[in-house]
Amino acid sequence: MPTFSKDDIPKDWQELLGNYFDSSDWINLVSNLQSALDIDPAMVRPESSQFFRALKLTAVDSVKVVILGQDPYHSPGLAQGLAFSIPENIPANSREFPSSLRNIGKALALEGFGHLPNGDLTTWAEQGVLLLNTALSVRLGEAGSHANLGWKSLIDRLISGLASQRPHLVWMLWGAHAQSKIALIESSIDQLILQSSHPSGLGVYKTNKPFLEPGAKVSCGHFTKANQWLKQLNKEEIIWVGETPQTNLFS
Template sequence: MKALFSKDDIPSDWRALLGNYFESADWQSLEKNLQTVLNADPGAVRPEPQNFFKALKLTPVDSVKVVILGQDPYHSPGLAQGLAFSIPAEIAINSREFPSSLRNISKALALEGFGQLPSGDLHNWAKQGVLLLNTALSVRLGEAGSHANLGWKSLIDHLINALSKSKPHLVWMLWGGHAQSKLPLIEDSQNQLILQSSHPSGLGVYKTDKPFLEPGAKASCNHFSSTNQWLIEHKSSPIRWVESVQNDLFS
C-alpha cells in the first residue's frame, strides 16, 4: 500500500534538482512528521496530500520564470489548492471568503494596466512558469502556521537555493518579512531579479518603506510590469497576468 507521504510524490525533475537532500536527516524527519499527522487525522490537513506538491507539478523546473513565495496554505475550509495565494474559481470575488491578499493583488494588476483578476484561481500563472510556492506546504484546518515546525523549512530552503543557483534570469517576488527572510538563499546567485514589498494582505499592504500598494491604492509596487520587462529583456515571453474570460474558454 502506497504511503500517504513520500519523496515519490515530488516530480522527478524537482527531485533531481534537490539531489542528495533525500538522504538527509531533515528529510527523514519531515517524512516521519507528516506521516504521523496524516495517520492521526488526514481530514484536518489542507491541502489534501495529493496537492502538497501541486506547485511543482504544474510548474516544471525547466519552465520556471518567476517565483512568488507565500507562507503556508489557507487554513479556512475550501480555499487551499496547493498553490500560494490561489483559491478555487467558484469563490466569488465579493464574498467574505475571498482573501484580502488576492483583492490587493487584483488591485495592483489593474493599476499596472493588466486589468482585474476574473477570479482567485491562479492555475494559469503556474502553467506559464510562475512557481506559486508556499514555504510550508500543509496546515491544519483553522490553525494558521500549525505545520511550520514539521520540517518543511529545510525542504523549501534547499529548493529555493538550488533553483536560484541552477537557473539564471529568474524573478523572485518577496512580499512581506517571511518571504524576505529567504533573501540570503537567493542573493548570491547570478543575474536574478529580486522584487521586495510589504505583504499584500490586509493592512500590511501599505506598511514598510516598500508598500505593495500606496495608501489609498493610488499606485502599486509595479512588480508585475517589472517582471514582464525583465523577461522580455532576457528573451523570454512575458506572463499573461490576466486572461479574458473569452480567451480562457477557447484556450
C-alpha cells in the same frame, strides 16, 4: 489512508534536490507529516495529493518567476497547493475571498493588466510562475501550525537549488517572511529580486516598500517589472490577466 513520500515530487525537482532525500531533515519531515495525516487527514490542508501541486504544474526548466507565500490558506475550501491561489468558484465579493488575493488583483488592475476573473492562479503556474509556499501544509483553522514540521529544510533547498541552477529568474518577495529567504537567492547569477510589504489586509500598506500605496492608487509595479525583465531577456512575458497584457502604468 493518505500517505506522504518522495514519489509525490516530480522527477525534475527530485534531481534538483539531489541528496536531500538521504538527510535526517527529510526523514523528520516525512515522519511528522505522516503522523498528522494518520491522526486526522481531514484537518490537513490542502489534501496530501496537492502538497506538491506547484512543482507538478511548473517544471524546473520552465520557471521564470517565483512568488513566495508563507503557508496554505487555513480556512475550509481554499487551499489548493498554489501560493495565494484559491478555487475559481469562490466569489470575489464573498467573505471567503482572501484579502491578500484581493490586493493582488488591485495591483494588477493598477498596472493596467485588467481585473482577475477569479482567484484561481493555475494559468500563472502553467506559464512558469512558481507559486511556492514556505510550508506546504497547515492544520485547518490554525495559521502557521505546520511551520515547524520540517518544511523549512525542503523549501530552502528548493529555493537555493533553483537560484543556483537557473539564472535570470524573477523573485517576488512580499513581506518579512518571504524576504528572510534573500540570502539563499542573492549570491546566484543575475536574479531580479523584488521586495514589498505583504499584500494581506494587515500589511499591504506597511513598510517603506508598500505593496500598494495608501489609498490603493499606486502599485509596487512588480508584475510590470517582471515582464520588462523577461522581455529584455527575449523570453515570453507572463499573461497575468486575459489573453494579452495591456499597456500599463509602469512601462
